[in-house]
Amino acid sequence: MELATKRFLLRDFTDADTSAFEAYHSDPRSKEFYGPEETKPEHTRELISIFKAWAIEQPRLNYQLAIIQRSGSRNLVGCCGLRRANAELGAAELGIELAPEYWGRHAYATEVMRALVEFGFDTLGLRVIFGGTVSANSRIGRLANAFGATVIPRQTPAWMSRKGWTQIEWRITKQQWENGHLTITGKRRQKAAR
Template identity: 40%
Template sequence: MRLHTERLILRDFQREDTATVLAYQSKAAYLEHYERPPPTEEEARAFVDMLCRWAEEEPRSKYQLAITLDGGRVIGTCGVRKAAPGDTVAEYGCELDPACWRHGYALEASRKLLTWSFDTLGLQKLFALTRPQNLSAIRLAEALGFHRVEDGRYELTCP
């Protein structure tokens, strides 16, 4: 699967993406938003393997795509994940390499994915979960049209 924006390509993960994911998920700025130590190489491999398996499922219910820049370099991921293929509600999530923060990439990638999700998957509602201290994630959710329904939970209804 591939989606294109002006500056980015969103595509299914490949197992070769593991080293890049491990590198950005190990950065101190990234880890500020998670209550865990940096991932091991084995944990990063398991994460990317899971995303690759999701892309191979039939019927598919989870679309967690690599955000790529500069000839295919992975700079993060964004996705929508339904609990079951026929669901009309899904969870949205996005993460970026801290080196790519504040360039509008998360907003650009997310807008493309959300539009595609509502138009193609028949979704009626998305929800996003974040820590109340993650102000950047909250600002992104709000810029995408999500509304706070409780601490750490935001929802977006099909436009």
């Protein structure tokens, strides 16, 4: 499974990705937004195993992909995914995480999210894409807002409450996506290139 953007290749995880994945997950900046169980080193290895198992499931419900730079060093920049297994029919949960050194850099998350949303709505035939984050993660909130998503408060886990945070969910329908600023801008660019 591969999706290509201008700067990235979104592909299934391999064993070769494990050390880079563990490295950025061990960064204190990455750990800040995760619960205690999710910050243990063995958890990242378990995740890689899960991602690889999802890649061979039939029918495939979950797509958790490595974000790889297409030029230069071909570094692992982060991971992203659309997960349908625990979602209602026609819906999927979208998640993006970037290694901290790529936070806020040149709209990386926007480029990746656009590719996943287009794949979800156009290829998988989804009606709704949703995601969750903590209120303190303002980068994801801005990204969801730029895509025209609706923000919905969710029940907050105790570890977030202790930090004074809340958990939020954002949702975007296919219609919202088609009417959204980032999609319209992309369509205008495509027309201008013709």
